[in-house]
Amino acid sequence: MLDDWSLKVLKELSESFGPAGFEREVAQKVKRYMEEYVDEILTDKLGSVIFVKKGSSDRPRVLLPGHIDEVGFVVSGIDDLGYVTFNPLGGWFDQVLLSQRVVIRTRKGDVYGVIAAKPPHLLTPEEAKKVVEKKNMFIDVGATSRKEAEEMGIRIGDPVVPYSPFMTVRDGKIAMGKAFDDRVGAFVAMAVVRRLKTENIQHPNTVYGAATVQEEVGLRGAGTVAHVVDPDVAIVLEVDIAGDVPGIKATEAPAKLGKGPSIITYDASMIPNQPLKEFVIEVAEKTGIPYQLSQVARGGTDAGRIHISRAGCPSIVIGVPTRHIHTHVGLFSLEDLENTVKLVVELVKRLDKKTVESFTAL
């Protein structure tokens, strides 16, 4: 079971405000939480935080990144009646938006609103059959004029995220909330580094945990972090799309809740280094940690950028299977999270110079 520190940090990360390009609040929290467990905190100039835990050797450098940006919106305008229009930050499926509460962060403080559209009573039967598109939705903040909305502090360019409190269900086994993609990954990096420190675990390398920014808009922070760290190997920590959802075939998304961390064998942005993939599988089997082999036909991760940084970097993605990502409420198993942390700790313990060199040796 997760300890109190873990649950507190997880809840705080999930509820923090941080769409792509506006991650500072989350980055500051990561920094504050990690300071006592690390040897050094580094930053890039895009907003990412890197927390360094030295082992018995300077190299290999093991990069453990998780992105802290979440999918959100940015205010695109205010109409005469005070309704707020928006552009997406990251990929949204229009149908999950209607009737959802959001928070707009303004220079005068946070403003709450709800995403709405023309009500069903006023739609013609033809219109009612059609999907409402994002461009025809607006955020209702309770204003009755543009002036009122402006007086509340709202300006074009203000960031917006879902309002969705964190909670657990099924006797604390399952977490529900927003921004699990990918604060859960960032949490894994933090928990691994904390465990190395508090349990005084020896590791023949230097670990660079990283909270990266702007993944959802094109893996941007991963590029600058890879430049700063110059990693020898990267284990990118992510969520995986859980396929145990009605309408999804196992061949489309094989991972299931509660069956262990996903080892992603393929996604649209990267083919993992194969000896590294085999190493991860071997360590999971040797240590008795459950795992699932997975693949994601569309979409990419920070690894897409990191594995082609500089002269290349052997990389793999390990994900916590999560249902309903890119919506207001995702679900994942805390046992899967715990097993992901365990697996990454076991990997870090074994990533010595010889092993890492073998990933690229001919």
Ligand SMILES: [Zn+2]
């Ligand atoms: Zn995402």
